[in-house]
Amino acid sequence: xxxxxxxxxxxxxxxGAGGAGLRAALEAIAQGARVGLVCKSLLGxxxxxxxxxxxxxxxxxxxxxxxxxxxxxxTMRGGKFLNNWRMAQLHAQEAPDxxxxxxxxxxxxxxxxxxxxxxxxxxxxxxxxxxxVGDRTGLELIRTLQDRGVxxxxxxxxxxxVTRLLKDGDRIAGAFGYWREQGRFVAFKAKSIVIATGGxxxxxxxxxxxWEYTADGMALxxxxxxxxxxxxxxxxxxxxxVWPPGVQGLLVTExxxxxxxxxxxxxxxxxxxxxxxxxxxxxxRDVVARSIYTEVREGRGTEHGGAFxxxxxxxxxxxxxxxxxxxxxxxxxxxxxxxxxxxxxxxTCHYMMGGIRVEAETAASTVPGLFxxxxxxxxxxxxxxxxxxxxxxxxxxxxRAGKSAAEFANRSSATNLDFSQLAxxxxxxxAPFERNDGEFPYAIHHxxxxxxxxLVGIFRNEDDLKKALSQLDVLRPRLARVRIDGSRxxxxxxxxxxxxxxxxxxxxxxTRSALARKESRGAHSRIDFPNYDPLWxxxxxxxVNEGGTMTLHERPVPEIPAELKQLxxxxx
Amino acid sequence: MAxxxxxxxxxxxxxxKAVDYRVPLAPGMVILDALHSIQAHxxxxxxxxxxxxxxxxxxxxxxxNGRPRLTCKTxxxxxxxxxxxxxxxxxxxxxxKDLVTDVSWNYKVNKKIPAFQPRPNVEWKMDQxxxxxxxxxxxxxxxxxxxxxxxxxxDHAKHESFGGPRFFVRAAGLEMHPLDGVSRTALLxxxxxxxxxxxxxxxxxxxxxxxxxxxNAIIPLKERVVDEFYDPVTMLFRKLRGx
Numbered sequence: 001x002x003x004x005x006x007x008x009x010x011x012x013x014x015x016g017a018g019g020a021g022l023r024a025a026l027e028a029i030a031q032g033a034r035v036g037l038v039c040k041s042l043l044g045x046x047x048x049x050x051x052x053x054x055x056x057x058x059x060x061x062x063x064x065x066x067x068x069x070x071x072x073x074x075t076m077r078g079g080k081f082l083n084n085w086r087m088a089q090l091h092a093q094e095a096p097d098x099x100x101x102x103x104x105x106x107x108x109x110x111x112x113x114x115x116x117x118x119x120x121x122x123x124x125x126x127x128x129x130x131x132x133v134g135d136r137t138g139l140e141l142i143r144t145l146q147d148r149g150v151x152x153x154x155x156x157x158x159x160x161x162v163t164r165l166l167k168d169g170d171r172i173a174g175a176f177g178y179w180r181e182q183g184r185f186v187a188f189k190a191k192s193i194v195i196a197t198g199g200x201x202x203x204x205x206x207x208x209x210x211w212e213y214t215a216d217g218m219a220l221x222x223x224x225x226x227x228x229x230x231x232x233x234x235x236x237x238x239x240x241x242v243w244p245p246g247v248q249g250l251l252v253t254e255x256x257x258x259x260x261x262x263x264x265x266x267x268x269x270x271x272x273x274x275x276x277x278x279x280x281x282x283x284x285r286d287v288v289a290r291s292i293y294t295e296v297r298e299g300r301g302t303e304h305g306g307a308f309x310x311x312x313x314x315x316x317x318x319x320x321x322x323x324x325x326x327x328x329x330x331x332x333x334x335x336x337x338x339x340x341x342x343x344x345x346x347x348t349c350h351y352m353m354g355g356i357r358v359e360a361e362t363a364a365s366t367v368p369g370l371f372x373x374x375x376x377x378x379x380x381x382x383x384x385x386x387x388x389x390x391x392x393x394x395x396x397x398x399x400r401a402g403k404s405a406a407e408f409a410n411r412s413s414a415t416n417l418d419f420s421q422l423a424x425x426x427x428x429x430x431a432p433f434e435r436n437d438g439e440f441p442y443a444i445h446h447x448x449x450x451x452x453x454x455l456v457g458i459f460r461n462e463d464d465l466k467k468a469l470s471q472l473d474v475l476r477p478r479l480a481r482v483r484i485d486g487s488r489x490x491x492x493x494x495x496x497x498x499x500x501x502x503x504x505x506x507x508x509x510x511t512r513s514a515l516a517r518k519e520s521r522g523a524h525s526r527i528d529f530p531n532y533d534p535l536w537x538x539x540x541x542x543x544v545n546e547g548g549t550m551t552l553h554e555r556p557v558p559e560i561p562a563e564l565k566q567l568x569x570x571x572x
Numbered sequence: 573m574a575x576x577x578x579x580x581x582x583x584x585x586x587x588x589k590a591v592d593y594r595v596p597l598a599p600g601m602v603i604l605d606a607l608h609s610i611q612a613h614x615x616x617x618x619x620x621x622x623x624x625x626x627x628x629x630x631x632x633x634x635x636x637n638g639r640p641r642l643t644c645k646t647x648x649x650x651x652x653x654x655x656x657x658x659x660x661x662x663x664x665x666x667x668x669k670d671l672v673t674d675v676s677w678n679y680k681v682n683k684k685i686p687a688f689q690p691r692p693n694v695e696w697k698m699d700q701x702x703x704x705x706x707x708x709x710x711x712x713x714x715x716x717x718x719x720x721x722x723x724x725x726x727d728h729a730k731h732e733s734f735g736g737p738r739f740f741v742r743a744a745g746l747e748m749h750p751l752d753g754v755s756r757t758a759l760l761x762x763x764x765x766x767x768x769x770x771x772x773x774x775x776x777x778x779x780x781x782x783x784x785x786x787x788n789a790i791i792p793l794k795e796r797v798v799d800e801f802y803d804p805v806t807m808l809f810r811k812l813r814g815x
Binding site for chain 2: 041042043044045046047049050100103104105106108109110111113114115116133134136139140143147148150151158181210211212243244245246247250251325328329332333334335440441442443446484485486487489490491492493494496
């Protein structure tokens with residue numbers, strides 16, 4: 001091997017610099033580890049900034065009766081009991097401390113009249129539980145963690161994409177990637193790695209996700225031998241923008257409904273009375289998304305195929321104060337003044353409940369030295385995530401992953417990088433430049449989004465899912481013949497080509513899992529199997545790479561201990 | 573609908589030229605949509621940064637018809653479409669390729685600013701009115717449009733001795749935090765060169781978050797610097813104490 005790669009060595013390498021990656025990095029540093037943090041974008045631009053509504057934590061600042069037990073029960077009920085109970089318990093117990101810690105690092109939340117952190121109502125949460133900053137909570141969270149990281153001196157590798165995990169025997173040894181700006185290759189040597197790369201929203205056309213959400217971490221982990229779990233559960237947020245076309249899918253925060261927003265169809269009917277008369281607009285996301293979809297399909301949608309969401313009955317100043325970015329977003333992008341009239345909204349692909357299977361306490365995957373947290377990991381949310389539980393997930397399990405990865409690195413010897421693995425990774429990246437015909441990657445991305453949107457959407461059936469699998473079979477060879485124009489210098493077409501490989505792989509995992517689960521539960525709705533099946537409540541679908549073949553197994557859902565089972569009974 | 577012509581800078585740090593692209597218009601289209609259309613159908617290697625497409629991340633900054641803008645928020649129908657729309661990279665930072673510039677200098681400046689440190693034994697209670705004042709600064713999405721338009725950086729290239737509006741906003745957010753116990757006035761005076769700012773308010777005008785950068789951040793910070801370093805009574809007191 002003659003090529004010398006730029007090489008960096010750390011104890012712990014963290015891939016992804018959203019909330020989970022940053023929180024993991026801070027904790028690994030606190031444990032004394034040398035930490036590297038790699039991210040595809042500039043630092044502080046990760047999708048966490050788009051989280052608007054708040055962080056769910058049972059602080060009981062507003063509703064005194066709240067405690068971790070109720071939060072635990074809400075999370076399990078929202079996930080339709082497919083959740084890993086221990087993750088749901090740890091999450092509910094630790095979230096308040098993680099929020100206080102943010103405040104001690106300089107975050108400024110909205111306040112109650114007595115000067116405490118204010119909490120708002122959200123779908124599926126029994127009490128007012130979401131600590132928030134207007135409708136830009138995610139920005140506050142990421143900026144606070146980022147500033148803390150800068151203060152502690154984390155090594156950050158911005159605009160750098162990892163394309164392969166390297167192994168030393170069974171264990172993780174490092175990673176290979178490229179600098180997006182210059183196109184140079186880079187190798188990272190590490191004793192442990194934390195994956196915090198988010199989800200796969202970009203495989204759907206109507207999505208709230210940015211270009212970064214291409215399932216990178218799930219694909220990297222899968223290729224390194226890790227198990228993926230619950231991949232059939234893709235959350236469609238009920239309220240994305242539907243008009244104009246350029247902003248279709250853009251998130252409209254659940255905080256609009258949390259603050260009293262009302263959903264109506266074109267006939268003026270408050271249709272949630274039909275679907276969930278008790279919780280109405282603040283039902284769980286799976287229910288509200290299906291309700292809006294059904295209204296539109298049955299001909300009661302708005303002009304642009306959505307529902308009306310109205311907050312204009314609240315005083316204009318209150319709306320501007322509590323939902324400032326929604327006010328500007330609609331005013332500037334859709335010519336709608338939300339203090340005067342309704343918004344048009346419809347479901348948008350938003351979040352992946354499934355991901356890398358991890359141990360609850362340690363966030364360890366099934367590959368030694370590989371950890372995962374945040375959206376890239378599975379387990380906490382079961383079949384449907386409650387709004388606000390994502391930011392708290394990032395903090396609670398980001399911290400746990402960072403801690404475990406540092407401990408793992410501490411007790412491990414140095415790893416060796418295998419140059420044949422590096423060379424293989426490099427060859428893969430250079431191959432598209434060797435072709436001077438073929439189609440642009442954007443056309444393939446477009447067709448993937450159509451396939452997933454039309455055939456693996458909110459409502460599914462066997463025929464559609466099988467058709468999706470055969471369309472993915474057609475897309476794969478097309479991707480292998482793609483053409484790249486220009487050089488390696490900041491070349492988005494080249495970047496997309498690599499990202500597409502991850503999206504195709506994980507889209508297949510989603511589709512295969514969806515085909516296997518012959519019931520409807522949470523975010524997975526089968527028209528041909530419309531009911532819950534108690535047998536499926538006991539099983540998680542697992543996807544694993546067996547000798548190059550994607551293989552699906554069932555795995556029993558961990559048994560809930562008696563005292564928590566009793567709690568769930570009591571809080572019914 | 574008709575077409576629009578985008579005149580986009582194509583090149584790298586060794587130079588380049590503006591190239592015209594014809595793009596079909598759609599209702600509500602923004603400049604970033606047009607750039608994506610060029611990538612998808614005409615030039616897949618057109619370099620542009622973007623993330624949220626909702627004016628929340630500050631990645632897609634560029635100069636549209638000579639004016640610093642977020643391209644995700646600049647509606648095509650707000651511009652005259654009978655002539656080409658020029659789209660160029662931010663002028664105050666070196667070009668990497670096309671519309672992507674090297675903004676790493678900002679991250680270096682940021683490292684100079686001491687983080688939030690609570691006063692000893694504070695009680696974690698705050699009044700919403702005190703929080704409001706600081707939350708304005710914390711709205712900043714780091715699009716660096718204010719940095720790009722500031723004369724001290726854009727025309728005089730004082731990057732070595734000046735922090736720029738973005739970091740006065742960050743410093744203000746820390747200095748005015750109700751529970752913060754660190755003073756950053758010496759840093760503002762010496763290393764961030766706040767004295768160079770002659771309050772022309774160009775930064776405030778381009779801020780997509782409508783932060784009153786000059787009035788609410790820079791002027792109060794300048795006053796703190798003056799109070800600490802140039803107040804005659806304090807100066808005399810300092811002289812007498814020999815500090």
